[in-house]
Amino acid sequence: MADRRRMQGVWRTAAAGLCLLLVPPLAGCGGRTAADPARAEVQQVLDRRSAALLGHDETAYGTTGTRTGYDRLRALPLASWTYRVTALHHRGTGVTADAELRYRISGYDRAPVSVRRTLALGRTADDGWYVTADRPAPKAEQQLWDQGTVAAVEGAHSLVLGAGRSAADLRAYARLADRAVPAVSRAWGTDWTRRVVVLVPRSLEGMAGLLGSPAAGYRGIAAVTTGEAGGSGKAPADRVVVNPDAYGMLGGLGKQVVLTHETTHVATRAHTTAATPLWLSEGYADWIGYLGTGRTPAEAAPELARAVRDGHVPSGLPSDRDFGFSGDPTHLAQAYEGGWLACTMIADHWGEARLDTFYRAVGAHRERPGAVEGAMKKVLGTTPEAFTAQWREYVRTRLG
Structure with missing residues (x-):
């Protein structure tokens, strides 16, 4: 029950500059080594493979190499599927291609998913290429x-x-x-x-x-x-x-x-930014998750309730570090529960509409410093210190 944020990638382009004097004279501006013809040939094979997959043409797909991908992907509703070869490595009679795969799921993806792949290719009898394997690149996600x-x-x-x-x-x-x-x-x-x-x-x-x-x-x-x-x-x-x-x-x-x-x-997602603390994003998600379920605070926040009964009321709102998956699971549960109670308190005291407005106001900031403070002042008419004190009392009374 967590939100892993991925910041949008920034494309960097390298402008082709003037021919520098440091380059050996014989190379000149046009002295680059000839392009590997195999790279263009492999790209053409991958283009045909992509077209066959999108066209649901299993026979044509099979002419480009192993059919395993077709069998595994035939149920996926694809709007697009393309490879771009980024590097080619010769290995004996075969090659290994580094490639960027970009694909979109029809009706859902507004832009392509981009993933790094490694493809192995061998020679055909007529000196062409065929794909023998297509797997995630090293350190890339499956x-x-x-x-x-x-x-x-x-x-x-x-x-x-x-x-x-x-x-x-x-x-x-x-x-x-x-x-x-x-x-x-x-x-x-x-x-x-x-x-x-x-x-x-x-x-x-x-x-x-x-x-x-x-x-x-x-x-x-x-x-x-x-x-x-x-x-x-x-x-x-x-x-x-x-x-x-x-x-x-x-x-x-x-x-x-x-x-x-x-x-x-x-x-x-559009209103969850680097300015949004995890107690707010996770607490708000839990707040909606539990709406209308009839769960009592003690049932929805059992670990925090146990701590309060033992006399351990949190001294402050959960920090982002408290939501780390690799830590103590009880501590993690208490962080989620504390965030949920903070959002529940806002809905109870200021109203559900103000909770919604507060969430959007925090996310509207470009960075974390000042985001919560400003939104609390503008939307809730309070300060972080007063809010925290009120939350601690709310935790104590609702779970004690």
Whole structure:
């Protein structure tokens, strides 16, 4: 139940400069070595491979190499799929190509997902090239099809993609996501796509592979959402990535709360920036997640309630470090619960509309310093010191 923010990449271009005197005279401005003809040939093979995949032409795809990718990808609703060879390495009679893969899921991605891939190619009998393997580049994240054949279930407001999952399993996720989207819109508003993409790998290890991080960091975490912080509106759709091991241990209500929480991150993406503290983004997602569930504060915040009963009321709001996955799970739970109670207090004391306005006001700042302070003064008419004191008392009275 977390939001992994990915800042939008910045493209850097290198301008072609004048021929410098430091360059050996014989090289001159036009003295670059001849381009490797194999690179252009490999690019042409990958172009044909992409066209065959998009055109659902399995025979044409097979003429470019292994059919494994086609079989694994045939259910994925693709709007685009292109490779750009960035480097070529000769290995005996074959080559290894470094490539940028850009693809869009139809109806969801407003811009392509860009991932680094490594492809192995061998020679054909007529001296052409064919693909023998297509895998993530070193240190790059896996894609769902790297883990097996992708199955897809489309709901009214959702697209659920799974590897190693049954259609019935994925339909259950779609039902929960379809309930989450209108629930979030009722609380947050409709100024978002009102659609969500859910990825369901086979296991915790599969989740970690999709996120490019060690599995140990996500043990006990039911799901995370990836996306562009302060979304521009021209970016790939956020992905809700499920940890089926932890998610499967939840009851029906818990599963719904998790998907509603993650869907809230999708909805609030454009207003969640570097200025937004995690106690606010995670607390707000939990606040919407628990709306209408009838859960009492002690039921929704059991770890913090236990601490309060033991006489340990937090001295301040949770810091961003408190939300680290690799720390004490009890401490992590208390951080989420503390953020939820902060947002619940705002809704109770100032009203739900002010909570919404406060969230947007914080995210409107370009950087963290002054963001919360300014929004508290402008929207809530209070100071961080007074707010924290009020929150500590709220925690004590609601959980004591």
